Amino acid sequence: MPTIKLTFPDGSVREFEQGATGLDVAKSISSGLAREALAVEFNGEVWDLSRNFFQNGTLKILKWTDDxxxxxxxxxxxxxxxxxxxxxxxxxxxxxxxxxxxxxxxxxxxxxxxxxxxxxxxxxxxxxxxxxxxxxxxxxxxxxxxxxxxxxxxxxxxxxxxxxxxxxxxxxxxxxxxxxxxxxxxxxxxxxxxxxxxxxxxxxxxxxxxxxxxxxxxxxxxxxxxxxxxxxxxxxxxxAKRRDHRKLGKELDLFVFHDIAPGAPFWLPKGMIVFRELEKLIREELDMRGYQEISTPIMVKKDLWEQSGHWTHYQENMFLIESEETTYSLKPMNCPESTFVYKHKLRSYKDLPLRFSELGRLHRNELSGALGGMFRVRQITMDDAHIYCRPDQIFSEINQLIELVTHVYSMFGLKPMFNLATKPDKGMGDPLLWEKAEASLKQALETNNIAYKLKPKDGAFYGPKIDIQIEDAIGREWQVATIQLDFVMLPERFHLEYVAEDGSRQQPVAIHRAVFGSFERFIGIITEHFAGSFPTWLSPIQAVVLPITDAHVDYAKNVFDCLAAGGVRIELDDRNEKVNYKIRDWETKKVPYMLVVGEKEKSGGSVAVRQHKKGDIGMMPLGEFIGKIRSEIAQKIITS
RNA sequence: GCUGGCGUAGCUCAGCUGGUAGAGCAGCUGACUUGUAAUCAGCAGGUCGUCGGUUCGAGUCCGACCGCCAGCUCCA
The missing domain is CATH 3.30.980.10 (Threonyl-trna Synthetase; Chain A, domain 2)
Structure with missing residues (x-):
């Protein structure tokens, strides 16, 4: 009987009779595996367990745990x-x-x-x-x-x-x-x-x-x-239903939608606090990494989009405005306009990389049927940036971006997953540059010890990209950040150049990237991720003081003032209600800390601390609590 | 954009086969002075998504439009 050789994932090679099936192979390994086996992957193709093998090949027995x-x-x-x-x-x-x-x-x-x-x-x-x-x-x-x-x-x-x-x-x-x-x-x-x-x-x-x-x-x-x-x-x-951000957003007074502006939220004061915390965070991180913030016009003439190619490929998603016989559009993207900042001066190779960030509002005319809460809006605030660099700087820039993305997500307890998308068949530009760029991306991922999935031919027509997904608290995956190389759209169409060491004019590479993607969507995601119970640093209200009776309101005010002076977002609940009532009320509002103050606390200069979802965690001196909450906020500790 | 479902007070919802709207919570007023998830009483609040039609009479039936939801599609 002729035999064939099968190579297993661990590299071992075994011989089987020609015509053996996947099930035969599984059985030969263990009866447990045979019971669990669902299919086989033979030479990269997924087959039934009952199909016969007639040639040598690599083989993997697929179980429920395999895709x-x-x-x-x-x-x-x-x-x-x-x-x-x-x-x-x-x-x-x-x-x-x-x-x-x-x-x-x-x-x-x-x-x-x-x-x-x-x-x-x-x-x-x-x-x-x-x-x-x-x-x-x-x-x-x-x-x-x-x-x-x-x-x-x-x-x-x-x-x-x-x-x-x-x-x-x-x-x-x-x-x-x-x-x-x-x-x-x-x-x-x-x-x-x-x-x-x-x-x-x-x-x-x-x-x-x-x-x-x-x-x-x-x-x-x-x-x-x-x-x-x-x-x-x-x-x-x-x-997932319980965590729906549309429901929580309303209950927690974060944002509302109104018929008058489909696909665009009205940010309420509390939602705006979350929004501003994210802005603050990203600005700090970008400042540390040599970014320069710019702001470009929201409304520009259509000529720009004709030059960028959006007019032919993206027009149906753009909002158009006529004025004095000129057609304008609300920008759906920042990239073309960032080139004007680049071109404002003649750039030297010494100036690169230039990292221009922009927290801008974009408008995209999404199909009405595609809209959905914060996940699909027509008005998007993006934490966008365009990095202009030399080809030899791609690796270090990508490296920095991977570090940035990983760092920022860790503050939310979100685990990033990376996908590398390579040249599609319609990919434009120098094939050699593609090759080098893909190698740089790969090298950057590997240098950072990042496991990634390869998505062959899934890149943009203008360059390869790394897409980043995050997994939330209940195991759902979201596409958020993206890092896209661009050899064509900005550099070529907008004739970007820099003066190289030898005095020649060279074309820079552009990197389009976003970390949060859109603030709207990201806030939707983290609202669901945290089920509305934001960590203290993000929480619109960080603590609330609950005096037990009128007699304790003065002391409660004192507590309030001390915490407010310490930069804590605090409220005072001096309503004429029982403590039970107030506790229930603030618990449903998911406030991280409640400070109950009565006779004992007043006389001892302390507060009785109740932590959201944990309950009473005991009495402590006011000063100690202030130190505790301030350090929790400063370190962006995630409690849940 | 397409198909289907839905749209009643700030919120959650009730309103049978057509007879000019109701509850709980929230809000306001008052009483109670309260120790870790809802104290009691009273008051106020809606041109029933919009426009049109049928009818003596429409929240209820019909049509158009707007919006929301699910899915499709799209996603430079």
Whole structure:
């Protein structure tokens, strides 16, 4: 029997009989692994466990904890759901049913039948029933003609349309139980692996995402190998609802939206405190790192956008204004205007890098349907900057930016994750420069010992970039910061240059970067991250004094004055209410500290401290508390 | 922008098949003088998103528009 050699992730190489399957390999390692295995990655492709290997290659057994395993699991779940739907609603036509970041969906056409929540639970029950039969997912390769005739017979126009685009490809079908679907796979071994199922929602979705096509019903669902994992997931969904910044923003008087300005918040005094803390923080950090702050016009003539290319590529997102037969636009980005600051003088190689920061307000005409709370607004305050440097300075600049981003996020307890996006096919500019730049980015990431994901061909047309995502307190990921190199858009279109050492004129490289991204969005994110309980340094109200009776108001005022003089954002609650009432009230407002003062405190010059969410932490001398809270604020300590 | 749902007091919400609006909280006034998550009583507060239509009569039915929410799309 001929053999093949398989290389494992740890580098070990083992020999197997030709035709061995992933499951055979898993079994040969351990029965536990065979039980957990969902799919395999063979030479970089994800395959079913049952497919045979006929050649040497690298192999990884994929489990639930691997993305590939999860995707196969959810993809198989989508098929299971389709089987349940077909048995309950015969005649349903199927669109596509892929795995997504959290779960899966299937787009279906049921004619006039609109799915109700009851239908969802019926389908869910049917799915559970089907899993009990524990039937295998079987792959079958078919000729294109056979595939077409199958779906012609079945009468499924969507699958036929998909097949029309697959003429030269290998066509594979997957069967499980009574269900057959056109599918590239891979799938998990059998339906019995799916243990916990939840169908989450139904929404309309156009066939192939085009509003010209028919609208199908999209059912979203999620499944897990363990019930507990499903419960945790559902709990997190609830938790996300509880933390919704739109709700908290209103309750905590941070900001409001009004019909009069869709997509633009009204910042209330308390929200503005958070906003200003972020501004202060970023300005301090940038000052320390050699940035120079600029401010450029909000409204400029369209000529600028014609030069930058935005007029042809971004016009529908710009707000236009006519005046005296001239067309102006509110700026959707700062970059083109920053070049005017650069070009204000003839620059020498000695001047570089020039780091121009701008906390400017931008306006982008987002589609009305895309707006959503602070996460998608039309009026954006960005912590933008453009760094102009020589090609040989790319590495050190990127290095500094990685340090800046990591440092700033750590103050919020947010963990950054880095993605390196390289040259897309339409990438413009000198290929050699691309290569060098990508190497610099990589080197900077590696020098900082940063694990990153490579996103090939995902860069902008004008240069490679590092996108930074953060993970919040309940495990959600947000795209925030970005570091983009630019060889084309600013340097070339705006004819930027500097005088090099040899007297020649050279083109600088521009780096577009943002740390918070937009203040609006970032404040939305941290509001949810902290569930409204901001750390003391960010909290709009940092402490409140609660006198027990009228007799203690004078002393309470004294406490208030001392803390206010110490720079603490403090309030005095001298309402004629019981302490219980006040405590409840301020607890719901998520104020970090309450200082209860009565007879004992008055006579002892102390305060009884109650910490948000922790409760009474005891009495201490006023001076001690002032020291405590001031140092907590200065060190930006995160309590929760 | 597209599809669907929704829009009643500052907030959260009730208002059956059409008969000119109601609660709790918040606010204000008064009483109570209070020790770690809601003291009691009273008062005030809405042209029911906007405009138009049907009807003797519209918060309730119909249409258009605006906005919000979910999803799609877009994201130089």
């Amino acid at each position: 590939g395993g999860k995707f196969a699991y959810w993809h198989s779940s989508a098929h299971l759901m389709a089987e349940a739907i077909e048995s309950l609603f015969p005649g349903t036509r199927f669109g596509i049913g892929p795995p997504i970041e959290n779960g899966f969906y299937y787009d279906i056409d049921m004619g006039d039948h609109a799915l109700s929540p009851d239908d969802l639970s019926t389908i869910e029950e049917k799915m559970y029933e089907l899993t009990k039969r524990d039937v295998p997912y079987v792959r079958e390769e078919k000729s294109w003609d056979d595939a077409v005739s199958y779906f012609q017979k079945k009468g499924d126009p969507y699958k036929l349309e998909l097949l029309a685009g697959l003429k030269d490809k290998t066509i594979s079908f997957y069967h499980q139980g009574n269900f057959t679907d056109l599918c590239y796979g891979p799938h998990i071994p059998s339906t019995g692996r799916i243990k916990a199922i939840k169908l989450l929602s139904v929404a309309g979705a156009y066939w192939r995402g085009s509003e010209k096509n028919k609208m199908l019903q999209r059912i979203y669902g999620i499944t897990f190998p363990l019930k507990k994992e499903l419960d945790d997931y559902l709990f997190r969904l609830e938790e």
